[in-house]
Amino acid sequence: xxxxxxxxxxxxxxxxxxxxxxxxxxxxxxxxxxxxxxxxxxxxxxxxxxxxxxxxxxxxxxxxxxxxxxxxxxxxxxxxxxxxxxxxxxxxxxxxxxxxxxxxxxxxxxxxxxxxxxxxxxxxxxxxxxxxxxxxxxxxxxxxxxxxxxxxxxxxxxxxxxxxxxxxxxxxxxxxxxxxxxxxxxxxxxxxxxxxxxxxxxxxxxxxxxxxxxxxxxxxxxxxxx
Numbered sequence: 001x002x003x004x005x006x007x008x009x010x011x012x013x014x015x016x017x018x019x020x021x022x023x024x025x026x027x028x029x030x031x032x033x034x035x036x037x038x039x040x041x042x043x044x045x046x047x048x049x050x051x052x053x054x055x056x057x058x059x060x061x062x063x064x065x066x067x068x069x070x071x072x073x074x075x076x077x078x079x080x081x082x083x084x085x086x087x088x089x090x091x092x093x094x095x096x097x098x099x100x101x102x103x104x105x106x107x108x109x110x111x112x113x114x115x116x117x118x119x120x121x122x123x124x125x126x127x128x129x130x131x132x133x134x135x136x137x138x139x140x141x142x143x144x145x146x147x148x149x150x151x152x153x154x155x156x157x158x159x160x161x162x163x164x165x166x167x168x169x170x171x172x173x174x175x176x177x178x179x180x181x182x183x184x185x186x187x188x189x190x191x192x193x194x195x196x197x198x199x200x201x202x203x204x205x206x207x208x209x210x211x212x213x214x215x216x217x218x219x220x221x222x223x224x225x226x
Contacts, residue, residue, distance in 0.1 A: 002040050003090055004128055006033030008135030026065045034058030053097045064089050078146035122225045129221040133171045134164040137213045141206055166191055167214040174218025
């Protein structure tokens with residue numbers, strides 16, 4: 001959760017530019033992820049292995065992101081394969097950390113007013129899925145455009161919020177299933193009309209990718225939480 005929040009919603013445009021412009025920019029971004037990791041760990045920090053593991057994840061986050069930046073500069077573009085490799089390394093190390101520390105054998109943490117969410121696998125999976133569906137898909141499409149040699153640009157705030165609402169709605173309706181699937185075309189219709197009414201096939205490509213990934217994430221979440 002800490003990784004996804006730091007890499008997507010908390011990696012603002014300013015932090016993204018900072019990463020590209022200054023040698024220490026990556027450390028700032030990774031420190032956000034590290035700090036969130038410690039915050040979410042809460043009382044689990046009483047265990048030395050948890051503390052050491054989080055410190056190692058913090059340091060490796062810096063190294064992985066720095067390596068990706070160096071490769072992107074040499075290639076003079078954001079590459080989708082590097083984007084995926086970067087995320088795979090982060091998630092893989094987090095998975096390894098969880099397997100070694102084995103938090104499931106610990107006592108549940110009592111967080112006043114938040115225990116039902118903090119200790120719920122379903123809640124965490126849903127939150128992670130919606131973060132990936134909103135911010136993650138946006139950056140994924142950005143990387144695809146850059147890989148194809150197109151002019152990559154991130155949507156402005158208003159357009160970004162519209163796309164987030166669209167993808168979040170599609171994911172929700174997909175999870176609910178049944179007759180709710182009939183409402184999915186209604187969620188996609190407004191942007192479909194705008195995308196296919198504009199000149200330029202790449203606007204259509206963005207819409208198709210966005211819709212496809214939203215459906216896929218919804219289907220995966222349904223399998224994971226139901």
